[in-house]
Amino acid sequence: MQLLQSVLTRLFTTLITLIGVAVIVFFVIRVVPGTPIAMMLPPGATEDDVARLTALYGLDKSIPQQFLIWLSGTLHGDFGTSITTRQPVLALVLSRLPATLELSIMALVIATAIGGFMALTGTRLRGTKTEAAIDISNGMALSVPDFLWGLILILGFGVLIPIFHISGRISPSLDLPFTSNFYLFESVLRLRFDLWADIVAHMFMPALALAIPLAAIIGQLLKQSLKETMHLDYVTLARTKGYGENHVILHEALPNAILPTLTLVGVQFTFLIGGTVIIERLFSYEGLGNMAIDAVINRDLPLIQGIVILFAVIFTAVNLLVDLCYAALNPRLRHA
Amino acid sequence: MLDGRSQIKRKLPPRLILSAGWLILLGAAAMLAPWIAPKDPLAQDLFLGQLPPAWVQGHEPGYLLGTDSLGRDVLSRILYGTRLALTVALLAGSITCIIGATLGLLAGFLRGWVDIMISRAIDIWMAFPPVLFSILLIAVLGPGLTSIIIAIVVIDWTRFARVIRAEAMTQGAMDYVASAQVAGRTRLSTMFTEILPNVLPTITVLLTLEMGIAIIVEAILSFVNLSISTDDPTWGGMIAEGRTSIHQAWWVLVFPLITLFLTVLSFSQLGEGLKDRFDPVLR
Numbered sequence: 001m002q003l004l005q006s007v008l009t010r011l012f013t014t015l016i017t018l019i020g021v022a023v024i025v026f027f028v029i030r031v032v033p034g035t036p037i038a039m040m041l042p043p044g045a046t047e048d049d050v051a052r053l054t055a056l057y058g059l060d061k062s063i064p065q066q067f068l069i070w071l072s073g074t075l076h077g078d079f080g081t082s083i084t085t086r087q088p089v090l091a092l093v094l095s096r097l098p099a100t101l102e103l104s105i106m107a108l109v110i111a112t113a114i115g116g117f118m119a120l121t122g123t124r125l126r127g128t129k130t131e132a133a134i135d136i137s138n139g140m141a142l143s144v145p146d147f148l149w150g151l152i153l154i155l156g157f158g159v160l161i162p163i164f165h166i167s168g169r170i171s172p173s174l175d176l177p178f179t180s181n182f183y184l185f186e187s188v189l190r191l192r193f194d195l196w197a198d199i200v201a202h203m204f205m206p207a208l209a210l211a212i213p214l215a216a217i218i219g220q221l222l223k224q225s226l227k228e229t230m231h232l233d234y235v236t237l238a239r240t241k242g243y244g245e246n247h248v249i250l251h252e253a254l255p256n257a258i259l260p261t262l263t264l265v266g267v268q269f270t271f272l273i274g275g276t277v278i279i280e281r282l283f284s285y286e287g288l289g290n291m292a293i294d295a296v297i298n299r300d301l302p303l304i305q306g307i308v309i310l311f312a313v314i315f316t317a318v319n320l321l322v323d324l325c326y327a328a329l330n331p332r333l334r335h336a
Numbered sequence: 337m338l339d340g341r342s343q344i345k346r347k348l349p350p351r352l353i354l355s356a357g358w359l360i361l362l363g364a365a366a367m368l369a370p371w372i373a374p375k376d377p378l379a380q381d382l383f384l385g386q387l388p389p390a391w392v393q394g395h396e397p398g399y400l401l402g403t404d405s406l407g408r409d410v411l412s413r414i415l416y417g418t419r420l421a422l423t424v425a426l427l428a429g430s431i432t433c434i435i436g437a438t439l440g441l442l443a444g445f446l447r448g449w450v451d452i453m454i455s456r457a458i459d460i461w462m463a464f465p466p467v468l469f470s471i472l473l474i475a476v477l478g479p480g481l482t483s484i485i486i487a488i489v490v491i492d493w494t495r496f497a498r499v500i501r502a503e504a505m506t507q508g509a510m511d512y513v514a515s516a517q518v519a520g521r522t523r524l525s526t527m528f529t530e531i532l533p534n535v536l537p538t539i540t541v542l543l544t545l546e547m548g549i550a551i552i553v554e555a556i557l558s559f560v561n562l563s564i565s566t567d568d569p570t571w572g573g574m575i576a577e578g579r580t581s582i583h584q585a586w587w588v589l590v591f592p593l594i595t596l597f598l599t600v601l602s603f604s605q606l607g608e609g610l611k612d613r614f615d616p617v618l619r
Contacts, residue, residue: 016459017460017463017594018463020457020459020463024464029476048578068417139605140601142604143600144597144600144601144604145549145600147555148552148593151575151579151593155582155589159586201494259564273465275467277467280466289465292468293468293471293560296418296472297560307468308465308469310470311465315464315465316462
């Protein structure tokens with residue numbers, strides 16, 4: 001019962017957050033000097049053009065009225081029409097969303113793999129030079145953001161040892177049999193591993209750039225909580241029973257140590273998704289973030305609004321999911 | 337008597353010295369740029385385009401780190417770019433710090449509706465993708481130094497507010513605060529005279545980290561060509577140009593990238609080093 005109540009409270013605050021985001025985006029774009037119309041029109045547009053466009057986008061109404069019209073449209077799934085492409089914002093945004101989701105999830109998988117490996121190796125070899133080396137590389141990886149890692153990867157594996165692609169999502173010369181925009185996922189379903197390999201060769205660099213800081217966080221946190229767990233009595237008991245060190249770490253300590261890491265990974269994952277904006281730009285990857293920067297440069301206001309709202313929805317959804325996972329996994333919260 | 341102070345001094349970690357050293361060097365470069373830059377950073381010479389650095393075949397004397405595709409001296413541009421990077425770091429960092437820390441203190445110490453309002457705002461802010469938000473703000477405000485600083489302050493105040501709020505809450509529950517209250521201080525005076533000095537170490541650490549972040553934000557904005565006027569040299573702008581000519585002239589990307597990397601690393605290591613020194617428990 002209490003769990004249900006806390007879930008409902010959480011949903012309610014999530015809703016408030018989203019409305020807050022909507023209000024801020026709306027007003028940032030409109031209240032600041034210069035009407036959106038002036039930003040939309042090419043230089044040399046006539047007074048008549050201005051009036052026509054103003055009416056078309058409903059900008060002749062008062063700002064609270066405009067907001068209500070926009071909000072009710074948004075709630076009905078109508079995000080307006082993109083100014084540059086003249087297509088519905090929702091369709092545009094949804095066509096790019098799969099690319100960004102695939103990239104983010106691939107980055108999360110890479111980060112978990114590297115971070116987990118670092119933490120386990122560091123715990124297994126604690127007190128050795130390897131542990132010290134892992135700590136130092138984690139510290140370095142954390143100090144520098146994904147944007148710089150992306151540039152370093154471009155130099156290293158795009159130019160110096162060119163084994164990966166550094167721009168695009170898939171080689172343009174390939175014939176694409178896909179019906180959805182989840183290229184990576186669909187290539188596996190269709191058993192087209194040639195395409196799969198090409199997509200991975202394109203995605204790996206940007207995904208790794210996004211993954212490096214998160215891997216360091218996972219590595220540090222998991223190692224720390226493993227360290228604490230390793231001193232607990234039940235772990236000592238397992239050891240006296242004669243289990244080997246590997247078994248003790250993997251089967252006894254890890255299940256208990258993983259929970260605190262999980263909560264933090266959730267929050268950090270939203271940072272990773274936010275990082276896709278610039279990383280996609282850097283690697284000319286055709287996702288939502290790249291589209292967002294183009295939209296800003298082209299002053300495509302409806303599109304910008306749609307993308308920011310979508311990002312906010314993803315962020316809050318991830319946070320909500322993590323909270324629910326945490327509640328489901330933590331027995332203390334379940335029975336409370 | 338044991339002198340604790342000298343004991344601590346002896347253990348000054350190398351990463352503190354190295355990062356502080358690099359930042360001092362950078363500060364000197366920023367101030368002395370007009371005197372130490374070998375060339376005019378804006379001077380173009382199409383006949384000297386994409387010259388390699390001095391130790392590579394085909395270089396020209398006087399262009400130590402080579403030239404970009406317009407024949408501008410890479411070293412001079414990096415030196416001048418330091419000015420914008422450090423200006424943004426200092427100004428945006430400290431304004432963000434003052435606003436964010438004040439809001440955090442108010443929320444954490446006064447609690448009540450002030451806390452509810454500020455915490456809700458932090459929640460809303462956390463739902464924005466920061467890079468996209470900053471690009472959007474610059475697009476709306478127009479390019480320029482003031483816009484960059486406003487964008488960083490508007491986006492990053494939550495970094496301070498979140499942490500300082502939590503610290504102020506912990507401090508506020510302590511006995512010394514209660515005794516200050518009993519002594520008849522007002523809430524606001526207690527906040528500034530009792531709580532603030534105790535959260536100051538945390539604020540210093542956050543400020544150092546924020547300066548590194550501000551430099552990255554400026555570089556990202558320059559990278560997407562939304563920072564300041566396109567003529568002035570910026571590290572991000574040089575990196576963007578280097579990215580496009582990467583297969584012909586790697587040095588246009590590599591040298592600004594190394595400078596940016598070391599600077600961001602230094603701010604971050606300085607912050608982490610200070611954190612360790614202020615509070616060994618935080619480790």
